[in-house]
């Protein structure tokens with residue numbers, strides 16, 4: 693599935709009717725099976741772009757399409773910044789929720805348990821979210837997004853709140869699943885090393901609403917060792933220099 697944004701514009705309007713143009717003439721294509729990261733300082737519109745793609749917000753101009761068809765609410769899988777697991781539901785009931793709300797989607801308990809097993813959470817199937825660590829909750833939230841069965845996944849800083857070590861484990865884990873399922877991923881992060889390690893391409897958003905695309909020059913599959921490679925560090929430094937203008 694290929695995701696295409698053409699000349700997309702979006703503004704928020706406050707109570708005083710002042711417009712804040714957050715997205716201005718955005719053009720972006722994410723091809724089938726590609727892993728693309730969006731980076732940029734806070735407020736450059738990354739989360740807004742994801743919400744436009746989900747159909748939760750509507751562009752005031754331009755088009756957003758999946759395989760050439762205008763995108764509609766429910767067409768893509770979306771994992772927001774906070775895990776948003778329902779606190780009163782067990783982990784298994786949380787991850788099976790798409791089967792209750794999505795027309796025509798059946799998620800068997802067997803399938804859900806199989807995924808919990810794969811992410812090391814099977815023994816927590818009947819636990820409540822509060823009984824899990826941050827990393828475990830993120831894994832559960834990710835499985836819930838996967839079980840929606842969507843081929844395009846939008847992930848908004850999924851590892852932002854995790855400690856460095858857990859984060860690195862989760863990165864390798866996500867890459868292995870992405871490789872296996874051949875999904876199209878648009879990923880937001882503030883972590884430049886993470887962006888290089890995970891992505892085929894990085895989209896850098898600037899405060900002036902312009903966009904620069906950078907190809908990542910690391911072979912696939914990415915290995916754990918690459919997380920510390922000189923090549924990764926070199927590419928991270930190049931990115932840092934590029935965004936220094938916007939941060940400076």
Ligand SMILES: Nc1ncnc2c1ncn2[C@@H]1O[C@H](COP(=O)(O)OP(=O)(O)OP(=O)(O)O)[C@@H](O)[C@H]1O
Pocket residue numbers: 704705712714732733734735736737738739740741
């Ligand atoms: N619901 C809203 N109402 C009004 N303004 C909003 C709303 N959501 C976002 N904004 C504004 O839109 C701009 C972009 O916000 P957005 O959350 O998309 O940025 P971001 O790049 O994802 O930031 P961060 O990296 O901090 O998550 C900001 O100026 C923000 O204040």
